[in-house]
Amino acid sequence: MSKSYNNNDQSDMLKDLKNLPKIKAPDNFEYNLMTKIHNKKIGSTVNEDIHFNWVKFLAPSALIVSLGIVFFIFVSQQNKKVNSIAIVTSKIETPPLVNNSTIINKKLTDRDIAGNHSSNKKEEVEPLDVRVGNSSFDSQVNKTIITRKPIVLDEYISGHNTRKDDLKQGNVVSEGGESSSLSGLVESKKLDQKTLNKYRAVVDSIKRADSLKKAQK
C-alpha cells in the first residue's frame, strides 16, 4: 500500500531542505577558472591548426609524386642505356681500321673478324697497302668505334716506344685481353689466333713500309 504525502505532511521536510547550508565555491575558484580557460583556449587553437594543416595533407601526396618522378627518370635512363648498348653493339659490327697517323681505336667482334679473314683470302695485304687518314670512312668509323687508350704507332714502329704498357694499351698488337670501356655491359671476347696473326701481319707491313720510306729518303 503506497502512502500519499501531501504538502502539509512534508512541510517540515521542505523547510529543512530549504534551510540546508548553502555550499560556497572555494576562494581560488575564479583564479583556477581563468587559468583553465586560458589553457582551453590554447588547446582549441591547436585543434583548429590541426584541422587546417595543409602540410600534413600535402606531404604524402608530394612524396608519392616525387617517387613517381624519380621512378620515371630511372626507368627512362635505363631504357636509354639499353638503347645505347644496342646501338653500340650494332655499330661495332664494322670493318676494322688501322690508322697510321696517330691513334688506333677499335673493337672487333668475332663476326667481323671472321668476315675479314675470309676477305683476306681473296686480297692479300701488301706492305704499302695501308689506309692513311681515310676521309669519310674514317669519320664514320671513328664515330662507331669505341674509344681505347692510344698507342703511338710511329714510335712503336721505329722502336722508340718507351712506354712499356703501350702494347697492352693498344688493341692492334695485343691480344685484346684488355677489358673494354663497356666491360660489364658488353661481353668482351678474346681474339683467336688467326685474327691476331692477321693484325700482326698488318703491323709488320706498316713497319716495312716505314723502313722503306726511310731508306728512300
Place this chain on the structure above:
Amino acid sequence: MTNILNELKDEELIKEFQDNNTLAAYEILVKRYKDPLMNFVYRFVGDRDACTDIVQETMIKFYLNKDSYKSFAKFSTWIYTIAGNLAKNELKRRRRRNILSINNNDDEKSLQIEDKSFLAPDKATDGEIKNVIIQKALLKVKPVYREVVILRDIQDLSYEEISEITGLAIGTVKSRINRGRAYLQKLLKNIYRE
C-alpha cells in the same frame, strides 16, 4: 565600467559578453552563479571536489560556447542546464566505474578518501547531523527525481524554470517533484515521525 555592468541583468551581461567579448561581464556572471551552481551540483552529486570541477567545467563551457545562448531563454535556466548535464554525466561515469570495480574486485584497492561530511558526535549539533542525514537520503533518491526536488525545494526555482532546465513538460516536472518528495520522506521517516 564594472559598476555599470554590476547593475545589468544576466541577459544583458551575456549579450555584452557575446557582442563585445567583455570579460568583466563574464566575470560578473561567474560571481553571480558560482555559489548557486555549487550548491545545486553538490546536492546532486554529493562530492565537494567533483562539484567544484563540474561548476568550473560549466563556466568554461559557458565561456567557450557563449554564442549558443539565445536571448529568448533565461540565462539562469541555460547555465543550470549545462551544470545539470555535466552532473548527470559525472554520475554515469561513477556508476560505470563502480560496475567495473565490482567486476574486478577492486573494492579493497580503492583509495581511502576522507569523508568530509562526517562529523564527530561531540562536535556535531542536532541540526548538523540532520543535514548530513538529509543529504545522504537525497543521494538515495533516483537522479531524475532528485534533480527536480533540488531545483524546486533547495534552489527555489519555479516550475517553469525547472521545465526549461530539464526539458520536461510542467506536468511531468510536478509529478516528478511529488514522487521525489514522497520517496525522500519515506527515507527520512525516522526524523519526521513525531
